[in-house]
Amino acid sequence: DVVLTQTPVSLSVTLGDQASISCRSSQSLEYSDGYTYLEWYLQKPGQSPQLLIYEVSNRFSGVPDRFIGSGSGTDFTLKISRVEPEDLGVYYCFQATHDPYTFGAGTKLELK
């Protein structure tokens, strides 16, 4: 199974700071069709997860442009520029390239 390793486990930030989360895969996430099925989700307290980024770098509808996904192969990054209060919660990366699909363990973004 593909293991997604997220770092850091938790991240303390000041509002307005930039935050960066890494997701490293145990195998390349490029599928045979040329696409890379790596997604990022944010789960706010008491809510269902919400999709932020799909296929590495595409923002889902309505997601602010301060969320930037990047990477390729086995190394991926989610950057949040100018953190706002509504960005706090747990971030998960997720891969749907290889069966079984797997999630990273999560990164908790909290206020310093």
Next chain:
Amino acid sequence: EVQLVETGGGLVQPGRSLKLSCVASGFTFNNYWMSWTRQAPGKGLEWVASITNSGGSTYYPDSVKGRFTISRDNAQNTLYLQMNSLRSEDTATYYCTRGAHWGQGVMVTVSS
């Protein structure tokens, strides 16, 4: 607006069965793959099952393979998860998902 509403959760004894339902609305149900994902209390996300739009193929991780069955009724816009031989480690909130769209989740507690 896409809506996914899960029902059927509750308290069940180890070894018993439970069937979850998810009624979908706001989109053409039979055009989309559907999935179930779960989250144990205080833990991360785990993909549980997926089904193709026709229902012809299904996919599971080893943790539930042979015990859980995903199915769908395209005429009723409803997704199901039949869970047999339940274990304490199956205790979780179960989410019905269609890509970026998640239901509110339903709690399943397996305990004697």
